[in-house]
Amino acid sequence: MNTSVSAAPARTPTPHRTRIKLCGLSTPADVEAAVSAGADAVGFVLYPPSPRAVSVDALRDLSRRLPPFVTPVVLLVNATPGEIAAALDACPTAVLQFHGDETPQQCTAPGRPFLRAVRMKPGVNLLDLAHSIPTAQALLLDAHVEGYGGGGKVFDWSLIAQDAGLPVVLSGGLHSGNVADGIRCVRPWAVDVSSGIEISRGVKSPDLMHAFCEAVRQADARINVRISAHTNAP
Numbered sequence: 001m002n003t004s005v006s007a008a009p010a011r012t013p014t015p016h017r018t019r020i021k022l023c024g025l026s027t028p029a030d031v032e033a034a035v036s037a038g039a040d041a042v043g044f045v046l047y048p049p050s051p052r053a054v055s056v057d058a059l060r061d062l063s064r065r066l067p068p069f070v071t072p073v074v075l076l077v078n079a080t081p082g083e084i085a086a087a088l089d090a091c092p093t094a095v096l097q098f099h100g101d102e103t104p105q106q107c108t109a110p111g112r113p114f115l116r117a118v119r120m121k122p123g124v125n126l127l128d129l130a131h132s133i134p135t136a137q138a139l140l141l142d143a144h145v146e147g148y149g150g151g152g153k154v155f156d157w158s159l160i161a162q163d164a165g166l167p168v169v170l171s172g173g174l175h176s177g178n179v180a181d182g183i184r185c186v187r188p189w190a191v192d193v194s195s196g197i198e199i200s201r202g203v204k205s206p207d208l209m210h211a212f213c214e215a216v217r218q219a220d221a222r223i224n225v226r227i228s229a230h231t232n233a234p
């Protein structure tokens with residue numbers, strides 16, 4: 001009897017794929033355009049001072065329009081437990097994005113998957129942050145701006161020099177013209193954009209959404225060419 005175990009066939013490396021979150025959607029047309037552009041996740045802002053803010057009722061309606069496998073993300077800034085509960089009632093499958101001054105305990109209290117936004121400035125230690133909030137799905141890195149975010153400002157990506165200890169969502173001033181550089185420099189798990197897909201503050205553009213997603217796919221394709229050249233090298 002032949003008991004030898006045949007060698008497993010060599011696996012081709014998994015292609016690099018940067019996930020895409022399009023944030024600040026506020027109309028049914030925005031949702032349709034984001035899904036058609038190929039977004040993996042879409043963000044709804046539940047922060048009244050924002051030009052992209054939606055009501056809880058609008059969140060309920062917009063999130064019900066999503067097809068399977070497109071993740072709704074609800075962006076909150078210092079929301080009360082009651083406001084968080086109302087958001088989850090409207091959108092029970094939401095991932096929460098905490099973009100304010102919430103403590104680790106406040107982020108974990110709802111018992112939902114969440115992203116912790118970090119407003120990047122010199123001296124921020126991502127590893128320390130990740131250790132203080134290990135149940136976050138990812139750190140979402142945004143520029144340090146007046147207010148809490150969504151300012152369309154790029155931060156210095158060299159501040160992410162070390163391993164962040166959690167998956168990174170790169171955000172802050174991204175658009176179709178710079179997202180490839182961001183992916184090449186940072187190699188984030190995902191990229192996130194709001195201002196860069198708008199024709200005016202708070203008004204989304206289907207064309208800019210498509211251009212952004214296409215730029216991400218092209219950046220990934222370039223990385224995959226390099227990976228396969230490296231793998232196939234004699």
Ligand SMILES: O=C(O)c1ccccc1N[C@@H]1O[C@H](COP(=O)(O)O)[C@@H](O)[C@H]1O
Binds near residue numbers: 075
């Ligand atoms: O969009 C907003 O108005 C907003 C308000 C408060 C906190 C965060 C906000 N937006 C988020 O900020 C990042 C970066 O946005 P941008 O691409 O630089 O405009 C993103 O997650 C926005 O959804």
